Amino acid sequence: MNSNPHAAYDAPQGLNVLITGAAGGMCRGINRRLGRAGHTLLCVDLDLGRCEAAVKELRAEGVSAYAFAADVTRQEDVERLRNEVKDTVGDVQALINAAGILDRKMLLDHDVNSFSRAIDINLVGPFALIRAFAEDLLAANWGRIVNVSSIAGTTGYPYPSYAASKAGLSNLTRSLLVDFWGTGITVNSVCPGVVDTPMVIQEVRDQVPHKVPTGKIVDPDEIGALIAFLLTDDARSINGADLVIDGGATQVFQLFDRARG
Numbered sequence: 215m216n217s218n219p220h221a222a223y224d225a226p227q228g229l230n231v232l233i234t235g236a237a238g239g240m241c242r243g244i245n246r247r248l249g250r251a252g253h254t255l256l257c258v259d260l261d262l263g264r265c266e267a268a269v270k271e272l273r274a275e276g277v278s279a280y281a282f283a284a285d286v287t288r289q290e291d292v293e294r295l296r297n298e299v300k301d302t303v304g305d306v307q308a309l310i311n312a313a314g315i316l317d318r319k320m321l322l323d324h325d326v327n328s329f330s331r332a333i334d335i336n337l338v339g340p341f342a343l344i345r346a347f348a349e350d351l352l353a354a355n356w357g358r359i360v361n362v363s364s365i366a367g368t369t370g371y372p373y374p375s376y377a378a379s380k381a382g383l384s385n386l387t388r389s390l391l392v393d394f395w396g397t398g399i400t401v402n403s404v405c406p407g408v409v410d411t412p413m414v415i416q417e418v419r420d421q422v423p424h425k426v427p428t429g430k431i432v433d434p435d436e437i438g439a440l441i442a443f444l445l446t447d448d449a450r451s452i453n454g455a456d457l458v459i460d461g462g463a464t465q466v467f468q469l470f471d472r473a474r475g
């Protein structure tokens with residue numbers, strides 16, 4: 215345990231960190247950075263085969279990691295997951311909600327079912343995970359929750375199910391501060407811009423030099439490094455934040471771009 219006299223709460227050193235969407239592109243960077251920081255990774259994904267492959271790679275690098283299958287939208291999966299994780303490593307100290315989908319449908323392409331599916335995965339899923347593990351975090355009086363939201367939740371965006379779900383996720387983050395008041399548990403969102411993962415189509419990649427002031431696509435390792443910092447005790451006062459990591463894209467005037475400017 216950390217014996218820093220300035221710390222309000224003792225932070226465990228090597229955390230048990232549960233990561234959803236752990237087989238995905240962004241989680242390559244998240245897993246790598248959290249593994250390198252010495253945490254034990256509980257890797258969760260709908261796709262068990264890809265999740266096991268990710269865990270195999272991590273273990274080859276000396277990281278303590280385990281693979282679990284779960285659909286975050288199914289309460290029974292989430293409850294089973296909590297029991298399996300407890301049996302495997304005991305209590306979890308940090309939750310990273312990274313599972314998500316981007317359904318590229320504009321209004322007229324959507325129906326209620328497709329819209330609801332995106333909300334279920336991107337918003338209800340994180341809620342289900344946080345709800346399932348909240349009592350354990352509260353009992354320990356210390357914890358870290360990080361929701362992977364998006365800059366699409368802070369601005370308008372052509373795909374409304376994605377934008378609405380991520381806006382909801384960022385506001386869920388802020389709203390939970392009241393539940394964890396006076397504890398060592400923090401809840402934050404990271405809001406990436408365009409990250410180098412299979413989710414990003416070539417047309418968007420081509421726009422990066424003109425729309426992003428750094429001129430660069432974000433590397434998944436940058437997201438991992440930010441989340442690794444959020445799990446430290448030095449980050450104990452970062453709480454309820456939407457941490458934008460987009461190369462400055464949302465800070466520049468939308469009608470101006472470098473190609474025209």
Ligand SMILES: NC(=O)c1ccc[n+]([C@@H]2O[C@H](COP(=O)([O-])OP(=O)(O)OC[C@H]3O[C@@H](n4cnc5c(N)ncnc54)[C@H](O)[C@@H]3O)[C@@H](O)[C@H]2O)c1
Nearest residue numbers: 235237238239240260285286313314364406408409411413
């Ligand atoms: N790539 C980007 O540019 C970008 C930007 C901003 C935010 N994000 C967010 O980052 C997160 C990770 O995105 P990514 O780029 O790695 O995408 P990805 O498609 O590579 O990974 C998403 C993972 O989530 C899993 N998943 C989907 N539905 C699930 C469910 N119901 N239960 C459990 N797992 C499920 C998928 O199997 C996949 O492995 C997402 O929440 C995404 O919205 C991505």
